[in-house]
Structures are given as C-alpha cells and as structure tokens.
Amino acid sequence: MDPTTLSLIQLGIVFFGLGFLGRLAGRIGMSPVPLYLLGGLAFGEGGFVNLAGIDGFAHIASEIGVILLLLMLGLEYTAKELVTGLRQSWMAGLMDLVLNMLPGVAVALILGWGPVGALVMAGITYISSSGIIAKVLGDLGRLGNRETPVILSILVIEDLAMAAYLPILTAVLSGVSFAGGLSAVGISLAVITAVLVVALRFGHVVSKALDSPDRESFLLKLLGAALLVAGLASALQVSAAVGAFLLGIAISGGTAQSATRVLEPLRDLFAAMFFVLFGLNTDPRTIPPVLGFALALAVVSATTKVFTGWWAAKRQGIAVLGRARAGAALIARGEFSIVIAGLAVASGAVPAQLAALATTYVLIMAVFGPIATRYVEPVVRFFQGKKPQAQEPELSF
Amino acid sequence: MNIEETPLPGIGVRRELRLATGRRVGVVTHRDGQTELILSRIDDPDACAASIPLSAEEAAALGSLLGSAQLIAQLAAEQENVSGVTTHQILIRKGSRYAGRPLGDTQMRTRTGTSIVALLRDDDVIGSPRPDEVLHAGDLAVIVGTDEGLAQAALILQSRL
Numbered sequence: 001m002d003p004t005t006l007s008l009i010q011l012g013i014v015f016f017g018l019g020f021l022g023r024l025a026g027r028i029g030m031s032p033v034p035l036y037l038l039g040g041l042a043f044g045e046g047g048f049v050n051l052a053g054i055d056g057f058a059h060i061a062s063e064i065g066v067i068l069l070l071l072m073l074g075l076e077y078t079a080k081e082l083v084t085g086l087r088q089s090w091m092a093g094l095m096d097l098v099l100n101m102l103p104g105v106a107v108a109l110i111l112g113w114g115p116v117g118a119l120v121m122a123g124i125t126y127i128s129s130s131g132i133i134a135k136v137l138g139d140l141g142r143l144g145n146r147e148t149p150v151i152l153s154i155l156v157i158e159d160l161a162m163a164a165y166l167p168i169l170t171a172v173l174s175g176v177s178f179a180g181g182l183s184a185v186g187i188s189l190a191v192i193t194a195v196l197v198v199a200l201r202f203g204h205v206v207s208k209a210l211d212s213p214d215r216e217s218f219l220l221k222l223l224g225a226a227l228l229v230a231g232l233a234s235a236l237q238v239s240a241a242v243g244a245f246l247l248g249i250a251i252s253g254g255t256a257q258s259a260t261r262v263l264e265p266l267r268d269l270f271a272a273m274f275f276v277l278f279g280l281n282t283d284p285r286t287i288p289p290v291l292g293f294a295l296a297l298a299v300v301s302a303t304t305k306v307f308t309g310w311w312a313a314k315r316q317g318i319a320v321l322g323r324a325r326a327g328a329a330l331i332a333r334g335e336f337s338i339v340i341a342g343l344a345v346a347s348g349a350v351p352a353q354l355a356a357l358a359t360t361y362v363l364i365m366a367v368f369g370p371i372a373t374r375y376v377e378p379v380v381r382f383f384q385g386k387k388p389q390a391q392e393p394e395l396s397f
Numbered sequence: 398m399n400i401e402e403t404p405l406p407g408i409g410v411r412r413e414l415r416l417a418t419g420r421r422v423g424v425v426t427h428r429d430g431q432t433e434l435i436l437s438r439i440d441d442p443d444a445c446a447a448s449i450p451l452s453a454e455e456a457a458a459l460g461s462l463l464g465s466a467q468l469i470a471q472l473a474a475e476q477e478n479v480s481g482v483t484t485h486q487i488l489i490r491k492g493s494r495y496a497g498r499p500l501g502d503t504q505m506r507t508r509t510g511t512s513i514v515a516l517l518r519d520d521d522v523i524g525s526p527r528p529d530e531v532l533h534a535g536d537l538a539v540i541v542g543t544d545e546g547l548a549q550a551a552l553i554l555q556s557r558l
Binding site (some may be wrong): 054076077081082084085130135138141142143144145146148152155156205257284318321322324325 | 403405406413421423425428433435436437440443444447448471554
C-alpha cells in the first residue's frame, strides 16, 4: 500500500478510537489522559498492532501538543495571580517542592538511574495535575470551600516552578556541562522575570497585537506566535514548552479568554496525540518489572502530597476536614508528569524503563487522585469517630 | 456589610459574606462569566453545603428578588416613624383595567392621596416611576399612603375592564 494511504488509515483509526476513549472518560467523570496512555500502550511496540505509518506525523503533532498544553496553562493565569500567589504561598510551595521531589529522587537512585534519572523522576512526582484537580474541585462543588484557594495557589507555584524546571531539565538532558546548565538556568530565570514584568506592565500590548475580530486570522496569529516563541526559546536552550507558557502568561484579559476558546479543540487534538505517542513508544512488557516500584512510589508520593496540603491548609487556620480535603486534592498527577517523562525519553538520556515507570505511576495517580478527593471526607469522619452527617446532606447541583 | 473577596487563580473570583450565624454565603464568578451561588456548611464552615450554578438570567432574577425585599424593607423602615403611613405592594393582575395603560391614567394621587414609589417588573426595579410609565400585567406596584388610601388604591388597580 502507498505509505500516505496507510498513514491516513492508521491515523483515522487512532483518532476514532481516541474519540471513544474520551467519551468513556467523560461518562465515568475522569480525565481522558490515562485512557489515552492505555490506548497507546495497546498499540505500538510490544502491543497488539504496530502502527509505524503515523510516526512522522505523531512526532511533530506531539511536539505541538506539548506547546499547546503549556500555552493554555499560561493563559489560565494572569501575571498578577502568579505574583500574588508566589508572595502568599511560597512557604507551602517550597514544602511541596522538597517533599514531593524526594520520592522520585529516591526511586531513581534505588533503580540506579543516576543523577539525570533522579532529576527526571523528581519532576514526575512533584508536579500535580492542575487540569485534573481544577476540574475535580469544580465537579464536586468545592470552589466555595475555604481550602480551595490554598490548593490553587500551590498549583500556581508548581506551574511557575515548571517554567524554571523544564529549562534545567532540557539542558541536563542534552548533556551540557555544569557551567552550560547553569547558564541555561540563568537565561531562563532572566527571561521569566522579564516576561512577568512585561506581562504586568504591557500585557495589554501583547494581547492587542495578537487580538483580531476575525476568528481565522486570530487563530493563525496565535498559533504562529506560539510556535515562533517556542522555537526561539528552544534555540536559547530555554525549552520550547516554557516559551509557550510565558507567551500564555503575557496574553491577558478578553484576548486570553477568546484564545482559550479557539485553541481548546487544537490542544485536545495534538495533546491526545502526545499521550498516545508516549504510550506507543512504551513497551508494555517493561511494565511488570517496575509495577512494584510504581505502587510504592504512588503510596509514598500520595502521602507526601497529603501532608503538603494538610500543612498548607493548617497555616491558613482551616479545620481538620478541610486540611484532609486539601491534601487529598493535590494527589492527582497527570499530563505534566508525562510531558517530563516524554522529554526525557525522547532525548535518550534515560533508560527506557523510566517510561514504563512513569506511565504506570501516572495511570495510578490520575485515577486514584480524584477518587481520594471524593472520598476523603467519609474516611476522616470515620477516623474521628463521627457519624456521617445526617441532618444536612451535601448538596451539589 | 463586609464582602470578602478571594481570587481563585485560573478559575475566577469568590465574593462572600459572613452571616451572623457564622455561615458564609456568596458567589463564585468564573472567568467565562458563569456564576455559582455558594453556602457554607453549618458543621464544617470551611466546606460548602451547596454550590449552585446559575445562568446569567437566573442570577439577575435572584439578585433582584433579594434586592427588592431590601428596597421594600427600606421604605417600610423610613415610614415606620411617620404614624398612619404604610407601604403596600399591589399586583397588577392580568385583565386589570390599567394593564397596558400609563401610570398617569390611574390618577392615583388625586383619587386616593397615595403614591406609587416603585414598580417591580420581572428582574427590574423601576424606582419613582413617571406618570407616562406604562403598567404591565404582572407588575408589582409599591405604594405608600394611609391605610384608607391604600385600600382605595387596591380597588382601583385591581378593578377589571
């Protein structure tokens, strides 16, 4: 068969299948990310069928997927929110960073993956999924809860930390020297600071330059700017994803809202491709040997997240139940852990087993996180020896 | 009244009141303009007993319901120390003689000595309506006057064609 024809057929099958998986995820009220990973695992190397025809497209599509994921993450926040979040919760943010990077570092060292593997695993266990968490909090009607701003400000700091972490990671993965890595970090911190200042002072100028009443030209300008900035950032060794994230922050107000609307379907398409490709490139036969480690890592890193949320909520004078809710809400890991693992595996600087461990770990955490968030209250009440409240049931419409 | 404002990064903003009972009641406004009414739980004030998404119209309607109660309470309070003067609300029923006619046609002040100080229509409060304001079936007329005058005013507004 003509290779193009084969690619089209395979791509069609993949997207069609993903559509069903996405619908299924919506039905059972969970993030589609774990299902996309499973879908990718089922095919590809060591799976049922090897889809070799879509490699070329999948590769560039997944690059764009990461750029769009980070761009839209940046669009969610205004520079002001980032600055106030950082000012108010840096202690909790630091606690979160230290406590949750440690389990990843430990498991990498135990498995003998060296300092590079440790840096990668640290990021994977550190970063909670802001996508999953914000959605679960909304679905459970907890946006009015007093602990919710605590959770959200920790997520803000994590996402900001990603902007510092990713350039370090890309520098280390590309095997530059210590001095080279240091200069990459220096450049990226300078760029982040500059962008925050520009976004605070001149965010409206950037927004105005991109804004357009015409949907088509708006989309093209937006996507063009995102790819351009991502490419330039990548050339500066700052990581393409971070460039996109910073562009997202600089876009503000009404432009940010309409940008979210026009980019969402594109992000869904390309990001899905990213998760599938990650699954495709992971050999399912490598999972059983790391399953035990993944489970242990899940238990330990769930505990450290619960502790982080508990501690941060306690500092804000929130009662025991609220502390438990804050802790449980932070457990979910998802898209960004896979982004980190994806960057690492693509560079070839880490063993293939890392992909298997990351996949298994994210599968567990993306499913367990929302469940823990939902059921933490009855569990805490049970331990407090209180009956579930009867006179005033929890209402959520 | 102190309104507490809390930014919810990435989601929107929460504005709430602390009630005398210790409960928090307020509104979460999402970035995309969606509104959610929230009410904290009595046994666990950190959590919410209800969080109810409202459409823009629903939120406005609820707001005017709450607001008009306050308007009437204010009027009543203002007249409390003027003996013999009261505030009354009278519904303009479907089929009323004056539904669809301007307020001036009722000649309310001349005939009864009372004043129509506000009209509550759908979600709006029309304060100090002018004589050329057209009455609609379903309007609630807020009237101030003596008990006697109000009784007459009710008869006039509810008279049929």
